[in-house]
Amino acid sequence: MDTLQTIGQVRREWGDRLLILGHHYQDAAVVGLCDAVGDSLELSRLAAASKAERIVFCGVRFMAETADILTRGPDGRACGRSVWLPAPGAGCPMADMATAEALEAAWARLGAAAPGADWVPVVYVNSSAEVKAFCGRHGGSACTSGNGRRVVERLLAQGKRIFFAPDQHLSANIMRALGLADAYALWRRALPDGGLAPGAIRAARLVAWDGCCPIHAGYTLGDVQAARAAAPAGAALLIHPEAPSPVARLAEHVGSTKDIIEAVGRAEPGSALLIGTEDRLVRRLAAANRHLDIRPLRPILCEDMGRTTPEALLRTLTEWPEACRVRVDDALVPDARACVERMLAF
Ligand code: SF4
CATH class of the missing domain: 3.40.50.10800 (NadA-like)
Known part of the structure; x- marks a missing residue:
């Protein structure tokens, strides 16, 4: 039997105890082996609704982490389900551009510069579990490229000011679409205090971290x-x-x-x-x-999305290597889960 036939046989043996999810940017050979293919928001919803014992994520790490966060109990403990990433080295350069520690420092600075303002963090789902926990801890929500405009619009309508991370371009496009490009300010990581004077922070309705998808x-x-x-x-x-x-x-x-x-x-x-x-x-x-x-427009390829192959998927489904298991730190789960669940409620 070849790789695809063996995957098909193993897949049938597991039945509904297994769910294989794949992102739209996966290779066609991998897409054909997935039970469902979608964008980050669709896949998050499927992971949250799934009762499968094992979820295998053909995508990158932050997606598998989100699935793990959503399949844990509210206290962070495992509920008999586990999440697996066939290509454990598949990360996301944009997610790596923001750490919880750096965001906490910027968050404190925003609060000090505009003490009366009602700041709330919004993090793109393309971020680490630590960053989602930062967001949840401060009452914020995750968003995807699919619902980001709705999340931002609703929070601004409530009189909030938004600290958005890590994607500067998604947030700039949302503010432009809302006719609020003038109320956007960019926090530059390499500069002291993000390169923003207190007056510029007070004038902004959204301050964006300067991360980006290099692709x-x-x-x-x-x-x-x-x-x-x-x-x-x-x-x-x-x-x-x-x-x-x-x-x-x-x-x-x-x-x-x-x-x-x-x-x-x-x-x-x-x-x-x-x-x-x-x-x-x-x-x-x-x-x-x-x-x-x-x-x-111009052919662009995400190297990390291309790391999952049928061979890597087969190895995961037959050997379940511990290196492919994705398990978010228990202590982060309650806050990270609050952040992601607020997004799903929008
Ligand atoms: S396409 Fe961009 S945002 Fe998506 S995983 Fe690749 S680097 Fe990250």
Whole structure:
């Protein structure tokens, strides 16, 4: 039997005691082996609702950590379920750009600069369990690229000021979409006090950490010019909100992977679409929609998302190596869980 057949056999033996989840940016060979494929928000919801004994996450570490947080008891103790990451080295460079310790220091500075302000942290789900625990401890919520605008809009409507981490571009795109670009300030990690004077902090309604997704943040105005020049006239640009704001503002549609997939589904036959997100997804969309002219804005690949292979999945399903088990520190779970559950309630 080859690898795929063996995975299929093992999968059948486990039945509903096993759930294999995969992110849209996984390789097509891996996607075909998953029980469900989705973006971070969809996968978080599936993990929370699952009763499977073992959840195997074909994605990166922060996703598996989120699944583990959601499948623990409220006190952080395990409830007979476990989460596994076939590629234990698959991380996320953006998540690594923010530590709980650094965020705590910035948080204290924001409070000191604007003592009467009602600050609340919002962390992108692309962050470590420690960062989510920081957020939950201070009454904040996680968000994804799919619901980030809703989370920010609702908190601002409540009169809160937001400390957003780690993605500067997602938060900038949300504030621009809300017509509040002037109320956005950037906290620069390398500078003392984030490079923000107290007056600038007091004037901001959202202060953003200066992390970014190195994959999506690399898009440039030149990429848009070149792609539009090569595409049929009238091609629409669909782009992920982790792209820089000056590039995103040129797009006909800015949205999460799920939004982009849905926009492709609504496109008229014969439409030309330029898609600005991870290339494994763009290639799958192009292959599945031959009636459309789908092209990448510029092909970009997330190395970490590509670390999961069918062979790594098979090894996890047959050997269950301890190195592939993802277990968030018990002490972090209650606060991190509060942060993620607030997101799911939005
Ligand atoms: S695409 Fe960007 S945000 Fe997503 S896992 Fe890769 S580096 Fe992280």
